[in-house]
Amino acid sequence: MSTLEIRDLQVSVKLPEGELKPILAGVDLTVKSGETHAIMGPNGSGKSTLAYSIAGHPKYEITGGQVTLDGDDVLAMTVDERARAGLFLAMQYPVEVPGVSVANFLRTAKTAIDGEAPKLRTWSGELRGAMERLHMDPAFAQRNVNEGFSGGEKKRHEIMQLELLKPKMAILDETDSGLDIDALRVVSEGVNRVRAGGDSGLLLITHYTRILRYIKPDFVHVFVAGKIVQEGGPELAEQLEAEGYERYVSAQV
Ligand SMILES: Nc1ncnc2c1ncn2[C@@H]1O[C@H](COP(=O)(O)OP(=O)(O)O)[C@@H](O)[C@H]1O
Numbered sequence: 671m672s673t674l675e676i677r678d679l680q681v682s683v684k685l686p687e688g689e690l691k692p693i694l695a696g697v698d699l700t701v702k703s704g705e706t707h708a709i710m711g712p713n714g715s716g717k718s719t720l721a722y723s724i725a726g727h728p729k730y731e732i733t734g735g736q737v738t739l740d741g742d743d744v745l746a747m748t749v750d751e752r753a754r755a756g757l758f759l760a761m762q763y764p765v766e767v768p769g770v771s772v773a774n775f776l777r778t779a780k781t782a783i784d785g786e787a788p789k790l791r792t793w794s795g796e797l798r799g800a801m802e803r804l805h806m807d808p809a810f811a812q813r814n815v816n817e818g819f820s821g822g823e824k825k826r827h828e829i830m831q832l833e834l835l836k837p838k839m840a841i842l843d844e845t846d847s848g849l850d851i852d853a854l855r856v857v858s859e860g861v862n863r864v865r866a867g868g869d870s871g872l873l874l875i876t877h878y879t880r881i882l883r884y885i886k887p888d889f890v891h892v893f894v895a896g897k898i899v900q901e902g903g904p905e906l907a908e909q910l911e912a913e914g915y916e917r918y919v920s921a922q923v
């Protein structure tokens with residue numbers, strides 16, 4: 671049983687000139703294992719900033735607040751310490767890693783997170799099974815990470831990592847963007863398998879409601895102008911689908 675606690679988180683983005691532009695204006699959120707939370711908000715509201723800040727991206731400066739995982743100070747950890755502590759981020763725009771094959775990347779990540787190398791015999795089967803479930807050609811294992819992958823292939827690869835690494839807390843940033851309807855279903859099924867395992871807490875970030883037809887969140891948070899402005903259950907996603915963000919956005923200006 672794990673708990674990710676975000677308290678009054680304030681974050682600025684570091685601009686190239688060295689100035690700080692405030693983005694997150696005090697975010698409070700608690701995610702426990704077995705729970706699925708959706709963060710929904712318009713473009714530019716700071717959703718990716720929240721995801722990157724928890725993961726430890728150097729572009730963002732924390733100017734206030736706390737993030738803890740089971741009481742441990744996440745903000746004091748390096749990026750790889752955060753991963754080893756059980757945090758996982760599926761990025762909105764996954765990066766290409768030339769020269770590193772998918773198979774090597776996954777085995778190295780699994781070894782780092784578990785503290786020991788996975789058993790060769792069972793590992794190759796696990797890898798093959800995960801690729802099969804996500805309808806990925808086995809040839810992907812030998813390709814370089816994300817190099818030349820289509821948008822949908824990148825997202826499947828992110829979900830494959832999620833299934834194999836079994837993090838305590840996973841943040842999925844716009845995992846639905848750029849997916850056609852078949853890929854959306856395959857990716858959603860992968861997320862639902864992880865969810866059914868009950869060991870991970872999931873934070874789904876999205877600006878569309880369509881992924882929520884496949885993955886039913888337990889909690890929905892509306893995110894506007896760097897903070898959560900409304901919270902509710904799955905019915906809130908349906909209301910957003912019908913009405914959009916307009917009333918929340920206009921309340922903020
Ligand atoms: N390097 C940057 N320079 C200026 N503004 C930035 C930079 N990076 C992010 N921002 C701004 O931060 C805000 C939040 O961005 P982001 O977290 O990506 O939003 P979302 O994921 O909700 O679309 C946006 O207004 C964006 O323009």
Ligand SMILES: [Mg+2]
Binds near residue numbers: 718719843844
């Ligand atoms: Mg974003």
